[in-house]
Amino acid sequence: MAESTRVYGGVSAGQRREQRRQRLIDAGLELFGTRGVAAVGIVDVCAEAKLIKRYFYESFSSIDDLAAAVFDQVTDSLVEQVVPAIVAGGGQDPRPALTAYVNGALADPRVARLLAVEGRTGALARHGAGFATRAVELWFAFSPAVDGRDEAALRLRAYAFAGALTQVGLAWHDGVLDLTVEQVIDELVAIFSALTQ
Amino acid sequence: MAESTRVYGGVSAGQRREQRRQRLIDAGLELFGTRGVAAVGIVDVCAEAKLIKRYFYESFSSIDDLAAAVFDQVTDSLVEQVVPAIVAGGGQDPRPALTAYVNGALADPRVARLLAVEGRTGALARHGAGFATRAVELWFAFSPAVDGRDEAALRLRAYAFAGALTQVGLAWHDGVLDLTVEQVIDELVAIFSALTQ
DNA sequence: ATAATCTGATACCCGCACGTGTCAAATACG
DNA sequence: CGTATTTGACACGTGCGGGTATCAGATTAT
Numbered sequence: 477m478a479e480s481t482r483v484y485g486g487v488s489a490g491q492r493r494e495q496r497r498q499r500l501i502d503a504g505l506e507l508f509g510t511r512g513v514a515a516v517g518i519v520d521v522c523a524e525a526k527l528i529k530r531y532f533y534e535s536f537s538s539i540d541d542l543a544a545a546v547f548d549q550v551t552d553s554l555v556e557q558v559v560p561a562i563v564a565g566g567g568q569d570p571r572p573a574l575t576a577y578v579n580g581a582l583a584d585p586r587v588a589r590l591l592a593v594e595g596r597t598g599a600l601a602r603h604g605a606g607f608a609t610r611a612v613e614l615w616f617a618f619s620p621a622v623d624g625r626d627e628a629a630l631r632l633r634a635y636a637f638a639g640a641l642t643q644v645g646l647a648w649h650d651g652v653l654d655l656t657v658e659q660v661i662d663e664l665v666a667i668f669s670a671l672t673q
Numbered sequence: 674m675a676e677s678t679r680v681y682g683g684v685s686a687g688q689r690r691e692q693r694r695q696r697l698i699d700a701g702l703e704l705f706g707t708r709g710v711a712a713v714g715i716v717d718v719c720a721e722a723k724l725i726k727r728y729f730y731e732s733f734s735s736i737d738d739l740a741a742a743v744f745d746q747v748t749d750s751l752v753e754q755v756v757p758a759i760v761a762g763g764g765q766d767p768r769p770a771l772t773a774y775v776n777g778a779l780a781d782p783r784v785a786r787l788l789a790v791e792g793r794t795g796a797l798a799r800h801g802a803g804f805a806t807r808a809v810e811l812w813f814a815f816s817p818a819v820d821g822r823d824e825a826a827l828r829l830r831a832y833a834f835a836g837a838l839t840q841v842g843l844a845w846h847d848g849v850l851d852l853t854v855e856q857v858i859d860e861l862v863a864i865f866s867a868l869t870q
Numbered sequence: 871a872t873a874a875t876c877t878g879a880t881a882c883c884c885g886c887a888c889g890t891g892t893c894a895a896a897t898a899c900g
Numbered sequence: 901c902g903t904a905t906t907t908g909a910c911a912c913g914t915g916c917g918g919g920t921a922t923c924a925g926a927t928t929a930t
Contacts, residue, residue: 482898482905492906512794514711517887528908529889538888596790596843597709605847628851632841632860635850639840640833646793647832650802654825663829670867679928681876689876714917725878726919735918 497535499525504546509586540599585649592642694732696722701743706783737796782846789839
């Protein structure tokens, strides 16, 4: 049970370790995004990932540790999708960015729940706040006329829009919004325009 | 240990029972609003309320049961404060309603957290959704020109504004918004106006 | 005053999940 | 082919919180 060095199944020890870690992250996204972090145990994650507990502790030290890794991977992926879309919009048209956000976050209920709910409680609170900070920075990349208005007021609008996005995502997945994805994007674009004057 | 009927300390059995129930709800608001529902046990609540476990089960059957009672009491109180303010605004001026909301919800971090975070997870999901429905109805009491636009689009805006309110509340309590309460209200009024055209 | 009842503190049993350990089957190296 | 390593399935000890019961002190009714 010492350090793994051999090749197994055609893959190296480091690759196997990374595969197991990724399977645990995938299982975490599935369970955290449906039941919630508080309702998931290590045994549950291992069963979902079809791994035994030893390999959980190989890469993570606790459920919260795994949850942090899942959250970071999800948000990093989201930023990687949205930032190029912002560039594509040239700082003028918010539609590409919002389309990327909707496709990346709202399209997956698990991601939406992770961002809107789980990222605000317990061990994920810091990560959620960090993501919010990044989102606000992205907002300021868009928002024009920073000089004329109060900076704190603009910041409030950024948080307001972020909250609007997450809440719309939850409502959308709850089925209370009888709209197509395109209609949701249209509305979000309109809301963005209204908030930025 | 049968049914209580006597007078004790000058108060009747039913009154004592109600006092104990209220003390448990108060303790629940304090703990749920700071640590989160998932991180609170029955022993914790009893210690906070300075009661023993027997009296917990006298009024509630589980932590989730108590959490539901706390959530309902908080949201009922909030509605009772906001609705008269809506009437005072005459369906035209949103400022009284938003002022009442800010004073009732954002003023207390525990309430803000309960609404924004706890009301979306686990056993409180249904209650949170119910409160969101009530909030949307209140929105429609304001929102003019329901006939011209799509009803679903208006509904989306209602959820967007609700999400904006909760997110601003969290950001406010996180200290990232360097604004006075009056300035926050001003901004919320402006955002409301922008969203209702 | 004596008995009945309410209250608080404590003890106890139990289930569950965590964390660790053991053992056999599978696979790779010499 | 034989040995070493990796993997999976399972077993074990432990701590913690839920839920119930017991007991002593306080207050009220008769």
